[in-house]
Amino acid sequence: MAGTVCGKVAVVGMGSWGTAAAGLLARNAGEVCGWALEEEVARGISEGHRNPLYLPSYELPANVRATSSMGEALDGADAVVVVVPSAFMRPTAERLAPLLGDDVPVCVLTKGVEPGTMMLMTQVVADVCGGPGRMACLSGPTHAEEICQGKPAAAVVAAASDAVADLFRSLFIAPSFRAYVSSDMVGVEACGAVKNVVAIACGIARGLELGDNTSAVLMTRGLAEIGRLACAMGAEPMTCMGLAGMGDLATTCMSPHSRNRTFGAALVAGETLDEYQARTRMVVEGAAAARSAHELAGRLGVDAPIVAAVHAVLYDHAPLQGEMRRLLDRMPYDEFYGLGGDAR
Ligand SMILES: NC(=O)C1=CN([C@@H]2O[C@H](COP(=O)(O)OP(=O)(O)OC[C@H]3O[C@@H](n4cnc5c(N)ncnc54)[C@H](OP(=O)(O)O)[C@@H]3O)[C@@H](O)[C@H]2O)C=CC1
Numbered sequence: 608m609a610g611t612v613c614g615k616v617a618v619v620g621m622g623s624w625g626t627a628a629a630g631l632l633a634r635n636a637g638e639v640c641g642w643a644l645e646e647e648v649a650r651g652i653s654e655g656h657r658n659p660l661y662l663p664s665y666e667l668p669a670n671v672r673a674t675s676s677m678g679e680a681l682d683g684a685d686a687v688v689v690v691v692p693s694a695f696m697r698p699t700a701e702r703l704a705p706l707l708g709d710d711v712p713v714c715v716l717t718k719g720v721e722p723g724t725m726m727l728m729t730q731v732v733a734d735v736c737g738g739p740g741r742m743a744c745l746s747g748p749t750h751a752e753e754i755c756q757g758k759p760a761a762a763v764v765a766a767a768s769d770a771v772a773d774l775f776r777s778l779f780i781a782p783s784f785r786a787y788v789s790s791d792m793v794g795v796e797a798c799g800a801v802k803n804v805v806a807i808a809c810g811i812a813r814g815l816e817l818g819d820n821t822s823a824v825l826m827t828r829g830l831a832e833i834g835r836l837a838c839a840m841g842a843e844p845m846t847c848m849g850l851a852g853m854g855d856l857a858t859t860c861m862s863p864h865s866r867n868r869t870f871g872a873a874l875v876a877g878e879t880l881d882e883y884q885a886r887t888r889m890v891v892e893g894a895a896a897a898r899s900a901h902e903l904a905g906r907l908g909v910d911a912p913i914v915a916a917v918h919a920v921l922y923d924h925a926p927l928q929g930e931m932r933r934l935l936d937r938m939p940y941d942e943f944y945g946l947g948g949d950a951r
């Protein structure tokens with residue numbers, strides 16, 4: 608029944624995932640008000656209950672509306688969900704800060720690492736808005752296209768405070784959507800950011816017609832790489848085995864809905880990042896994450912060859928086949944090196 612958990616939830620960012628998330632939240636909040644950058648999106652949702660630009664075939668529940676005024680979206684909100692692309696997180700948080708009540712809990716659905724500061728997305732919002740204790744993040748295998756169709760899915764809500772984690776779990780849970788909880792915010796966010804880079808590698812492999820074995824190897828070795836990086840950032844190892852790690856890696860590397868995987872294949876066909884994003888209007892988070900993850904790996908002394916290969920292809924104009932060859936030519940070491948295995 609709508610409205611049983613809280614009165615009003617604001618969703619900041621009405622792209623694909625913001626739209627699908629608003630649909631989930633509408634079951635448990637009295638009212639959901641989305642903030643959209645574009646007036647066309649806000650009007651389409653409020654007047655026609657559809658987002659004209661993202662997932663236009665999905666009819667939103669009657670208690671979801673949207674506005675291009677951040678003040679109106681935030682006014683009286685009991686909880687806030689932020690889901691703008693990572694590149695816009697800091698400027699969006701700066702607009703949010705003066706409108707956000709002191710104790711209002713915030714859940715971030717965006718996946719990325721801020722270039723330069725190397726902050727995770729909840730850290731960026733807390734840096735600007737204050738109140739790290741009110742922050743949460745939700746991540747997992749949640750392609751918006753399938754959530755809108757009511758296909759069963761699950762994610763994990765991580766927060767430092769049990770009360771904040773419990774609130775967002777209650778807000779997101781639905782008959783076809785399970786929300787688990789965790790206290791490992793770093794692990795959940797690090798996994799979400801780095802898996803997108805591995806998905807680009809899987810897309811490249813697919814574009815090169817390298818087969819399912821190759822994809823499985825990239826996913827498995829990618830998970831080892833995610834584990835090494837996330838643990839060096841302070842994550843708990845088991846988080847990488849969960850919904851935010853293995854679960855999201857699997858869907859992003861295998862699903863035709865994945866922008867990151869599709870972009871990898873498009874690269875092989877000769878398309879650039881700018882061309883791909885302009886054509887689809889959708890963000891490829893793994894491209895920015897490749898830069899941050901590559902720099903982080905260097906800073907933390909972590910071996911991250913798949914991240915390095917994607918980075919080389921995207922930013923050093925390295926040939927695709929050459930990078931794939933370089934990955935294959937590396938001397939294989941202990942399978943769990945950096946995760947408890949020997950350096951041999
Ligand atoms: N799509 C999915 O299935 C999932 C996405 N995510 C993550 O969610 C985040 C958002 O992705 P997604 O919803 O897919 O986005 P989309 O690629 O579907 O849409 C792009 C979004 O960016 C917004 N935007 C463009 N320019 C700006 C700006 N200057 N300031 C603020 N917002 C801007 C657009 O707003 P407008 O339309 O109003 O112009 C739109 O909401 C990403 O980090 C992604 O990794 C996580 C899980 C699933």
Ligand SMILES: O=C(CO)COP(=O)(O)O
Pocket residue numbers: 718747748749750751803806855858859864865866867868890891892
């Ligand atoms: O994070 C996602 C699914 O959980 C979305 O991945 P893509 O951005 O590759 O579509």
